Amino acid sequence: MEALPRETIVDVLEGRLREDILTGRHPAGSYLPPERRLADGYGVTRTTLKHAFGRLVQAGLLETRHGVGTRVRDFARFGGADLLPMLVRHDAAWIREIFEVRRSIGALIAERAAVRATAEQRADLAALLAAVRAAEGGDAVQLADIEVHRALARATGNRVYGLLTNTLFNAYLPVRAALVGPFTDAAAAHARLEAVVAAVDAGDAGAARRAAEAYLTETERIMLEGLV
Structure with missing residues (x-):
């Protein structure tokens, strides 16, 4: 301890x-x-x-x-965006604005990853996705889920997407425990994210964007319910 x-x-x-x-x-x-x-x-x-x-x-x-x-x-x-964690601690209303950016950036990252991911990166995504299903407890599932998104950002080949992903995760880190809702069931968390990884693995940019939009919208809804 x-x-x-x-x-x-x-x-x-x-x-x-x-x-x-x-x-x-x-x-x-x-x-x-x-x-x-x-x-x-x-x-x-x-x-x-x-x-x-x-x-x-x-x-x-x-x-x-x-x-x-x-x-x-x-x-x-x-x-700059480095102020976001401080602003979230001051006023949780910032979370909704962060999630709006999360939806648009996340969908774009998935689309780019579908086009640019290497074979090694696709294999890495599959392994990280499996780790989501194997994780025990909401906190562990949430952290495993985050690693999939970091890998998606790396798969774009654009390091700025990686930094943006880190920034968005760091922004709601102060209230992460209240956002664990989508990750309390490892199988359900895996199923929501599986469609994104499958579309990226297939190289289908359009499907990857749609899957990411669906995933981000649904997890946002559940997380915001946890803040009410």
Whole structure:
């Protein structure tokens, strides 16, 4: 068993600042109060505040200019997909928008994979699909299912599709346990995904796209029901 991580004062402060930014208490484009005043307001030291600032700068929510101050970035305008896990933790409504992208990207990946997959990649897909049926427990089935989608992205021959796939999975990682619905029955999860892999193996791009659209729509429906 792994020990549970313990929150430090920096973790807590980072979370408070993040929420204050995302809820608009510190609006985009505004400068935060001077460090001493902000530290006093949160009841922390300036050193702790600087550590929290560093994390939020790295996350893309703040920018600091020496001699000027710390400003809240307009993440909606300048932010990247790496912010999605943070945004999902703040507001689960982001999940629906992520799933919309998941449907379109996933269908395109399946279509491309059907045309470009090598014999080795087709064999890899078949082995990974079998692992879905053999997995025990919803969490294990869900993780096995993810590996099939990573393999589909690799089979396109385009590394950007692989990164996009990783980004989408990472985006809903914070609430993954609530999205386990489609994976509680390994046989059913395997059957839903089998049509996608079969179409890719047959090299039928149109069938692969349709199968992926059907798979993604159905699993999305089940997952969203789990969030209600």
